Amino acid sequence: xxxxxxxxxxxxxxxxxxxxxxxxxxxxxxxVDGVSFEIDRGEVLAVVGExxxxxxTLGRLLLRLIEPSSGRVFLDGEEITGLSAAxxxxxxxxxxxxxxxxxxxxxxxxxxxxxxAEPLEVFGLVKGQRETREKVAELLTQVGLPTGVMDRxxxxxxGGQRQRICIARAISVDPSFIVxxxxxxxxxxxxxxxxxxxxxxxxxxxxxxxxxxxxxxxxVRHMADRVAVMYLGRIVEIGDKDRIYSAPHxxxxxxxxxxxxxxxxxxxxxxxxxxxxxxSPRKIPSGCSFHSRCPIAQDICRVERPPLASVGPGQAAAxxxxxxxxxxxxxxxxxxxxxxxxxxxxx
Amino acid sequence: xxxxxxxxNLPDAPGTTATVLRTILWQPAGLIAVSVVVLFxxxxxxxxxxxxxxxxxxxxxxxxxxxxADHLLGTDQFGRDVLSRLIYxxxxxxxxxxxxxxxxxLIGGTLGVIAGxxxxxxxxxxxxxxxxxxxxxxxLLAILIAAALGGGFWxxxxxxxxxxxxxxxRVARASTMSxxxxxxxxxxIAAGLRTPIIIVRHVVPNIAAPIVVLLTLWTASxxxxxxxxxxxxxxxxxxxxxxxxxxxxxxxxxxxxxWPILAAGLAITVVVMAISILGDIMRDILDPEIx
Numbered sequence: 161x162x163x164x165x166x167x168x169x170x171x172x173x174x175x176x177x178x179x180x181x182x183x184x185x186x187x188x189x190x191x192v193d194g195v196s197f198e199i200d201r202g203e204v205l206a207v208v209g210e211x212x213x214x215x216x217t218l219g220r221l222l223l224r225l226i227e228p229s230s231g232r233v234f235l236d237g238e239e240i241t242g243l244s245a246a247x248x249x250x251x252x253x254x255x256x257x258x259x260x261x262x263x264x265x266x267x268x269x270x271x272x273x274x275x276x277a278e279p280l281e282v283f284g285l286v287k288g289q290r291e292t293r294e295k296v297a298e299l300l301t302q303v304g305l306p307t308g309v310m311d312r313x314x315x316x317x318x319g320g321q322r323q324r325i326c327i328a329r330a331i332s333v334d335p336s337f338i339v340x341x342x343x344x345x346x347x348x349x350x351x352x353x354x355x356x357x358x359x360x361x362x363x364x365x366x367x368x369x370x371x372x373x374x375x376x377x378x379x380v381r382h383m384a385d386r387v388a389v390m391y392l393g394r395i396v397e398i399g400d401k402d403r404i405y406s407a408p409h410x411x412x413x414x415x416x417x418x419x420x421x422x423x424x425x426x427x428x429x430x431x432x433x434x435x436x437x438x439x440s441p442r443k444i445p446s447g448c449s450f451h452s453r454c455p456i457a458q459d460i461c462r463v464e465r466p467p468l469a470s471v472g473p474g475q476a477a478a479x480x481x482x483x484x485x486x487x488x489x490x491x492x493x494x495x496x497x498x499x500x501x502x503x504x505x506x507x
Numbered sequence: 508x509x510x511x512x513x514x515x516n517l518p519d520a521p522g523t524t525a526t527v528l529r530t531i532l533w534q535p536a537g538l539i540a541v542s543v544v545v546l547f548x549x550x551x552x553x554x555x556x557x558x559x560x561x562x563x564x565x566x567x568x569x570x571x572x573x574x575x576a577d578h579l580l581g582t583d584q585f586g587r588d589v590l591s592r593l594i595y596x597x598x599x600x601x602x603x604x605x606x607x608x609x610x611x612x613l614i615g616g617t618l619g620v621i622a623g624x625x626x627x628x629x630x631x632x633x634x635x636x637x638x639x640x641x642x643x644x645x646x647l648l649a650i651l652i653a654a655a656l657g658g659g660f661w662x663x664x665x666x667x668x669x670x671x672x673x674x675x676x677r678v679a680r681a682s683t684m685s686x687x688x689x690x691x692x693x694x695x696i697a698a699g700l701r702t703p704i705i706i707v708r709h710v711v712p713n714i715a716a717p718i719v720v721l722l723t724l725w726t727a728s729x730x731x732x733x734x735x736x737x738x739x740x741x742x743x744x745x746x747x748x749x750x751x752x753x754x755x756x757x758x759x760x761x762x763x764x765x766w767p768i769l770a771a772g773l774a775i776t777v778v779v780m781a782i783s784i785l786g787d788i789m790r791d792i793l794d795p796e797i798x
Contacts, residue, residue: 225697252699264690269712279698329698 163237164198165336165369166222171195171231172393173217189441191217193393195231196468201336202367206384206401208374208416210438214393215373216260219339222371223255224248236336253283256330258340258359262322262347266314272325273310276300279333299328303358320351324358331362338363339371344379356382377420381405386474389413392441392449395468399475409477411454448480456481530792537788543781547774551597560588562595563746571763581766583756589767592748593774599660599749600775604730607664611671612722618672619679620714624687624706633676640673649732653741663742667729678721682714689713716793723786727779734775750775 172195176188192214199205207215220226222233224240232241240251256279259265266275273296277286286292297307303324314322323343330338340359344352360383363370374380380387381401388398389412397410408414415432434453439445445452451461460480468478531537550557559579566586574581580589622633640648649666656662686692687710695705730750736742737751738758745752750771757767 223697225693249699249701252697257694257697259690259694261690265694267691267695267709267713270708278695278700282699326694329694 164234165201165203165236166199166371167234168198168218168222169196169232169234171218171221171228171233173214173221173226174229187442190393190444191441192221192228193444195390195393195395197388197395197398199337199369199371201369202363204363204370204372204383204385205388206372206374206380206386207388207390208377208380209390210375212438212441213390214441215390216341217393218390219257219341219371219373222337223252223257223339225257249282253279253333254335255337255339256333256335258323258326258330258338258343260342260346262319262326265326266322268314271311271313272296272300272317275314275325276310276328276332279329283333285333295332296328299332302331302362303328318351319347320355323347323355327355327359327362331366331368334366335368337369337371339373341373342375343372345375352376352379359383377417389416392439392444394449394478396450396479397475397477398468399472399477403472403475407472407475409471409475409482410450410479411456411481412450413477415455448478450479527789527792531785531788534788536784540781540784540788543777544785547597547601547778550594551601554594554598558588558591558594560591562587562591562748571760573764574766580770581764583753583767584760584763589753589770592753592767593750593770596743596748596750596753596771597774599743599747600730600733600751601778603660603663603667603733603743603749604726604778607667607729608671608722608725610664610668611725612675612718614668615672615675615677616679616718619676619681620683620706620710622676623680623683624702624710626684630680633680637673637676637680640669641677645670645728646732646735649736650739650741653736658736658741658744660743660747663733663736666736667732670732671725671729674725675718675721678717679714682717683710686710686713716790719793720786720790723782723789727782727786730775730779730782734771 171192172190173192174188174190195218197205207218209215217226221228224233224243228241232239234240235251235255238251240248243251273293276296276299277292280286280292280295286295293310296310300307300310305321305324305328309317314325317325326343343359344355347355356379359370359372363383370383372380372383374383384401386399387401387404388395389404389410390396391412397404397408397413404413405417408417411432412434415434418432432455434455436453439449439452445462446465447463448454448457448461448466451457454461458480464480466478466480466482468476469482471477471482531541559577564587566582568586569578569582570586571584572578572582572586578588578590580593583589583592618633618637622630643651649670652666652669653662656666692705692709695709700708733742733749734751734754737749738755740752740755742751743749745756753767753771757765757771761768
């Protein structure tokens with residue numbers, strides 16, 4: 161087996177509060193805490209979780225767009241945490257990013273050709289005007305845009321087209337690793353599927369490793385090989401996609417899956433409605449950070465933090481009762497418990 | 508490596524500069540304002556050919572003369588031709604008017620962008636100096652420095668540049684701080700660009716609009732301030748002419764002939780108004796929400 165393209169070791173990020181005049185701040189927001197995982201060549205790892213759970217921060221930590229406060233990141237076997245700014249820049253050829261906001265992530269005063277060619281020029285992969293434009297045309301074709309648009313400005317494009325431009329920029333240097341931070345959440349629903357399919361096709365064709373950050377579980381199911389579920393900066397469950405969807409072991413994963421709308425007429429799973437809000441990442445609960453909302457929390461959960469432990473082939477969950485807790489199924493689904501009905505009744 | 512950064516043969520629409528010019532000229536106010544500015548610049552450049560007399564040559568035979576065919580605006584208390592002095596004076600006034608705000612924009616803009624982009628101790632240092640300079644009104648600051656350095660053309664340029672720099676630095680800093688947080692700057696970092704290139708390519712073009720507007724506004728102020736300084740006797744030094752010192756010398760002589768003051772005052776008013784109108788139009792055009 162080949163070495164993983166990306167490896168995160170005990171990665172953490174604490175955004176410290178502003179210190180006083182004479183003292184450094186002791187407190188802060190623990191956005192990511194002790195996250196470890198690997199992504200193999202050509203593998204798609206999807207990271208899911210609620211807003212504020214640290215998934216975007218995790219993506220930026222892997223590319224060192226944010227400096228981690230602890231832990232290490234390896235790219236193609238080399239540790240990139242601790243590289244000098246100049247050497248890190250060279251590594252960016254192998255690790256690119258697609259951002260969440262296609263409206264903000266394109267410089268408004270530059271043309272499409274200038275935007276797409278930028279990474280190519282940085283790494284000296286094209287020489288001269290003609291070659292640059294040929295390469296840009298080729299990339300535009302790959303992302304399904306007409307080559308005639310290369311001299312237009314971003315404002316002349318729709319959100320979906322802009323995201324295609326962002327994708328073209330990311331794949332231009334043939335990276336071995338791409339992070340996509342909720343790449344379709346800013347787009348119209350009607351456009352999302354097209355962009356998702358485009359990324360899916362490109363990923364299969366070019367075989368780059370892909371960290372796909374999302375909160376849409378249907379999209380993840382379509383794209384991912386493996387899924388990591390994050391809660392308050394930690395991975396609570398990680399595993400092969402099929403295992404996660406068919407046999408989720410962590411109560412949070414189960415709640416997430418049960419809350420996802422499905423097109424199937426017959427729901428077999430009861431909706432698990434979590435109580436309360438996500439606790440502030442400024443005051444993460446002791447022990448298992450999920451215990452304050454967990455339907456099966458016991459005394460031990462308030463005291464002891466469960467490690468991410470294997471619960472089956474290619475699957476690990478961080479729960480004291482991951483093995484014992486059965487997957488909630490009812491043969492007779494109660495319509496009142498179903499989300500849309502509940503909402504209709506209560507509002 | 509960077510030689511191929513700008514595609515040269517864009518078959519597309521004209522560049523931003525051409526678009527801006529066309530938009531300005533399309534509206535009557537813009538057309539008039541541009542014509543006025545161009546006219547005065549031409550007058551300043553062609554002064555030796557346009558001026559009917561030597562602006563410095565005195566003639567005690569015709570002192571404080573009213574307008575005649577030979578002296579269209581009459582003469583002053585030394586018998587110098589007022590029109591010629593006005594034409595030559597436009598050189599000092601306009602050069603100072605354009606040069607010092609431009610220098611201030613370059614220096615202040617650079618300082619502001621650096622402070623805004625890098626933050627930290629650099630930012631604090633720059634900001635403190637700016638705050639200190641801004642504590643003085645521009646005119647007071649200009650008078651202070653002029654009083655210390657003395658008058659003269661280059662001193663006036665230096666004085667006004669120092670007086671204007673803080674304003675540009677502050678606007679550039681604030682704009683940079685907001686642009687720096689834009690996703691496209693993060694995208695540029697992720698793409699592997701060096702910091703200086705990110706600043707030049709992605710930050711500066713997007714903070715240019717407020718700077719250009721400020722530039723036009725302060726060009727008008729500079730012409731006005733040069734006149735004020737010259738009027739106070741610490742600007743352009745006689746016998747050299749500028750619109751300001753034409754007014755100053757004309758004032759002591761106003762009961763003999765009022766033509767120098769009227770003519771120079773009108774010239775300043777017209778040019779300052781034209782440039783202010785241009786500034787107004789520029790603000791509308793460069794607003795990215797509209798264009």
